[in-house]
Amino acid sequence: MEELVNLFHGFAVALQPFNIMVMIVGIVLGVLIGVLPGLGGANGVAILLPLTFSMSPTSAIIMLSCIYWGALFGGAITSILFNIPGEPWSVATTFDGYPMAQKGKAGEALTAAFTSSFVGALFAVVMITLVAPLVASFALQFGPAEKFAVYFLAFCSFVGLSKEPPFKTIAAMMIGFALAAVGLDSITGQLRLTFGVTHLLNGFDFLIAVIGLFGIGEILLTMEEGLAFRGGNAKINLRVVLQTWKELPAYWITSLRSCLIGCWMGITPAGATPASFMSYGIAKRVAKKGNNFGKGEIEGVVAPETAAHAAGTAALLPMLSLGVPGSPTAAVLLGGLLIWGLQPGPMLFVEQKEFVWGLIASMYLGNLVGLIVVLTCVPVFAAILRVPFSIIAPLILVLCAIGAYSVHSSTFDVVLMLVFGVIGYLLKKCNYPLAPLVLAIVLGDKAEEAFRQSLLGSQGSLGIFFSNTLVSSIMILGLIALFWSVIQQGYTRLRGATASGSQAL
């Protein structure tokens, strides 16, 4: 009950005119940051952090978290329109969002993405409001073994539930793992696969690979196919929003499942990226129209977006209550908190009530404001597709180059992006799926690190992955997901065999 009183007090703080203005400014800046691939939430927040030093801590965190929400929303825009994910967790959104745009349904895809984001975030905020203390103690149970189990589950649910030929999926994933291994090995402190090249010290940044593989690769493909955007005939009025809203409630099961996956992955703290992939993978297998996934199914946009935002929001909870950032952006926010003299951790909820509940209230309001801002802009975004390809393609190229450069302020990365573009084009021509490759680049080194940390702790025994109920149940779920199609085939064959057997009799 006391929490509710605090929350209402928080609303009063967040609803002050100055704070509402700060919120809108933050959202708009955030959307711009999200649209520029590569700039990303973490860099954006870091650049704008000094702006907020003259504000009160509450206004400042409202502004920064609104930039964060804005970037989350914005990431979906380029994914859907140009197949360029602005953030790691938008990759899964491209799988169905981009085909939808090509079919002339960009407006629907954007509306579905924004609305799902809002639903996911709202679900997570409600959860934070109600069970914050409980959740924090749950997160503490996650050591290296548990973390590895979660990554394992994300990989398995993506491979096992995918309908691509398994060997091509595994081949693509192995390329991803190899790329993820470049750079510093964090367990031994040695450099790996850098061949003495200074530029490779940092390994292959995920964003550069993705901008190249998806963005540049797509432009090359479009050029080959005749220099035109399919989807130029997108409807561009606000009615699209209402029509899409009528369709969305039909997917409530997918939505709810994605919310749960997202919250769970956000707290654990595996983060938004595995959440979006896992949610997409499961939806693809379970949904009635699962066979159409990848060809422009609206449900294929709902699933990853809902999960990513639920996870992104839930990830703020471990940051506030434990001081552990769940994402790079959260890490920069954490730095901000320290500068304002706030010490994240178990005492924050006790000592800085006004701040914490002001922040939670701003999560509700910030998301709502964000939804309104981006939805009213849907026609504008969709209209971009009407611009002739010969004009927009060079612009996209420039945008990609700026994005790739801004990740590490390095021109080498721009060259690397172009190389990835050619690789992406070739892989697509040979029908290799890009998603497992990307998933492996993003999660490969984290999974490896958690795996080796676990083995260090258990002195080499694999038993640690089955040493308690939590970790063993996640591992078993993963194994089931991995062999799902084999199990299903076996089951059908068994039934077929019995059927033919009985016929023979």
Place this chain on the structure above:
Amino acid sequence: MKHAAHTALGALATLCTVGMSAPAIAAWEPVRPVEFIVPAGTGGGADQMARTIQGIVTKHNLMKQPLVVINKSGGAGGEGFLDVKGSGGNPHKIIITLSNLFTTPLATGIPFNWKDLTPVTMLALDEFVLWVNAEKPYKTAKEYIDAVKAAPAGTMKMGGTGSKQEDQIITVAVEKATGSKFTYIPYKGGGEVAVQLVGNHVDSTVNNPIEAVAQWRGGKLRPLCVFDAQPMGYDEQVADGKSWKDIPTCKSQGLDMEYLMLRGIFMSPRATKDQIEYYVELFKKVRATPEWQDFMKSGAFNTTSLTGAEYAKWVEVEEKRHETLMKDAGFLAAAGN
């Protein structure tokens, strides 16, 4: 030889500073935005300090040009160091360092030495504290070390930041000093290490004060001793009626090991005297602000500060010490690498 010339130059710079009548008017000023390189990831100790400095500079209008923080964390910070090393003659690039100034080149064999950079100023020294989970029965360092010795070798886990860096160096030194044996588990960041200790996934850590203070105040962790020659100077109460000052030194607990981490500023090679002087003055102003002093207090930093030849000398001694410590621990990169 190159180094001797360097120190001589530094000494000359100090002499000139002393010779000039205060207040010194900086004859050089940045004409472009200054890049402030952090050779570590976002959210870590060095990053927090750099961003605090950026905030202070912006708030108090200490520079006419913007100060831009850039993280170059690749290869345990090697990316950042090589970047500054390669920017000779560009005075618009400074770098904040931690112990990876010594450990990264030694452990990975990348072509870099601190003498490739121009020392500007030491900002502070970061303390290291031995922490255990508050649920555990160990009240003193001695009790804990005895428990580690009693347990089968390698079953007690020490969590730390990075591999072959300061945390692991301290762990190995503790093992040598006491004849105990830990399994060291490297994590990405100090905050994560502290939470792993709260969750009982490791048995102890050597977190910096700022990384673990929140968990101490929340009653989750217990500090046992500090790896410094004397107790920390902050006597304001932090948790359970104790202040930083009440934490005994490890030496007084029979654990003869001292370790402090450099938080200092270097700039690109071939900087002129005026350019060095400009940054020395800038950081003097930063250190005088109340925000900086609050920051020092919140992280219980050792506020020793050195500039010029004294600073260069301190760094040189530390480099030798790290070489010995890392050689003893077997952390040096294979020859010919």
